[in-house]
Amino acid sequence: MRFDSPRTILHGQGTRHELVNFVKQSSSILIVTDHYLLKSGQLPQLPNAHIFANVQPDPTEANVTAGLAIANENAIDTIVAFGGGSPIDCAKAIRHAYKPVPLIVIPTTAGTGSEATPVMVITDESAGIKRMTRDTSLMPDIAIIDAELSSTMPRPLTAHVGVDTLTHGIEAFVSKKRHTLSNLHAITCIERCHQHLRLAWQDGTNMAARESMALAALHGGLAFGNSSVALVHGMSRPLGALFHIPHGLSNAVLLPEVTRFSYVGDETRYNEVARLLGISPTLESLLEYLQSLNADLEVPRLRDCCQHKQERFEQLIPKMALDALASGSPANNPRIPTVSEIEAIYRAAW
Ligand SMILES: NC(=O)c1ccc[n+]([C@@H]2O[C@H](COP(=O)([O-])OP(=O)(O)OC[C@H]3O[C@@H](n4cnc5c(N)ncnc54)[C@H](O)[C@@H]3O)[C@@H](O)[C@H]2O)c1
Numbered sequence: 241m242r243f244d245s246p247r248t249i250l251h252g253q254g255t256r257h258e259l260v261n262f263v264k265q266s267s268s269i270l271i272v273t274d275h276y277l278l279k280s281g282q283l284p285q286l287p288n289a290h291i292f293a294n295v296q297p298d299p300t301e302a303n304v305t306a307g308l309a310i311a312n313e314n315a316i317d318t319i320v321a322f323g324g325g326s327p328i329d330c331a332k333a334i335r336h337a338y339k340p341v342p343l344i345v346i347p348t349t350a351g352t353g354s355e356a357t358p359v360m361v362i363t364d365e366s367a368g369i370k371r372m373t374r375d376t377s378l379m380p381d382i383a384i385i386d387a388e389l390s391s392t393m394p395r396p397l398t399a400h401v402g403v404d405t406l407t408h409g410i411e412a413f414v415s416k417k418r419h420t421l422s423n424l425h426a427i428t429c430i431e432r433c434h435q436h437l438r439l440a441w442q443d444g445t446n447m448a449a450r451e452s453m454a455l456a457a458l459h460g461g462l463a464f465g466n467s468s469v470a471l472v473h474g475m476s477r478p479l480g481a482l483f484h485i486p487h488g489l490s491n492a493v494l495l496p497e498v499t500r501f502s503y504v505g506d507e508t509r510y511n512e513v514a515r516l517l518g519i520s521p522t523l524e525s526l527l528e529y530l531q532s533l534n535a536d537l538e539v540p541r542l543r544d545c546c547q548h549k550q551e552r553f554e555q556l557i558p559k560m561a562l563d564a565l566a567s568g569s570p571a572n573n574p575r576i577p578t579v580s581e582i583e584a585i586y587r588a589a590w
């Protein structure tokens with residue numbers, strides 16, 4: 241079994257200031273970020289840096305092309321990603337298309353775990369899909385996990401990225417591709433989400449909770465990057481591509497119904513998840529936990545996310561189900577669904 245991770249991981253409050261020590265040899269640096277973070281005043285101040293801040297949430301191929309042009313024009317020799325999963329994935333794609341220069345990532349959400357995965361998700365607007373690519377060369381070289389950055393996240397963002405993190409832990413743990421080392425990270429991820437997600441949401445200045453969720457996100461990335469995600473992520477990407485629902489939110493609204501469907505595929509494993517969440521090992525208690533977590537974090541229902549456009553949703557279900565299957569993620573699920581079963585889960589989640 242193989243386990244991949246960044247070469248170096250720094251963690252702890254204030255570690256973002258150590259970035260400067262890793263770029264001393266660099267003569268031309270590309271910082272990939274977004275407009276909010278550019279304006280936040282948090283951006284690392286580096287000499288020789290060129291800033292590309294036009295990354296949109298769910299980065300597109302056009303974003304990658306624009307960032308690549310800046311890399312080429314300035315003979316970039318190091319790329320720094322500063323932001324949530326969107327700037328990180330865009331930076332991965334830019335490096336992939338450019339050349340193998342060092343990639344340093346500083347996540348500001350907690351989060352996608354993209355700082356520690358060989359995975360990127362780029363939206364192909366013409367095909368209406370979010371395309372996931374997995375390649376060892378996509379792994380960042382250095383990840384700097386500084387929870388102070390995530391303390392500015394408002395409640396809805398904390399909820400979305402937090403349930404995304406929990407989903408990474410659960411999916412990596414039940415995936416058919418799980419193995420001994422990915423399991424360790426999945427377990428820690430689930431336990432930390434159980435202990436600290438609600439607290440981080442209730443009080444964004446609770447730094448113990450923020451720190452724990454930043455680590456949960458990292459562990460989640462290490463877990464699913466080496467195991468895999470599964471049906472929740474397979475079904476959530478089409479919702480992102482077609483309804484522009486933020487990644488974590490689209491996972492959160494699907495997680496209970498997908499768990500209901502998948503449970504019989506590996507009861508032992510899901511019961512173990514329940515135990516990690518401090519509840520009795522039954523499907524009913526697992527569903528109740530996930531539903532009340534969404535309710536406590538004020539996660540809206542799928543129909544609210546789609547502005548109640550039920551007709552459009554119904555029309556798109558066949559495409560979404562096919563795109564979900566084609567992504568490959570459902571094949572890792574403990575219970576492998578047919579197209580019509582995926583369609584039924586979308587309807588049940590509505
Ligand atoms: N590569 C992977 O392994 C992987 C895994 C999961 C998700 N993803 C992808 O990551 C993307 C989602 O990333 P995300 O959920 O981190 O969000 P994001 O990067 O899209 O950011 C969402 C919003 O939050 C803002 N934001 C970021 N940090 C903030 C902070 N500290 N305080 C306040 N606002 C802040 C951003 O400016 C943006 O407006 C999706 O495209 C998803 O497909 C990738």
Ligand SMILES: [Fe+2]
Nearest residue numbers: 352404408473
């Ligand atoms: Fe995710």
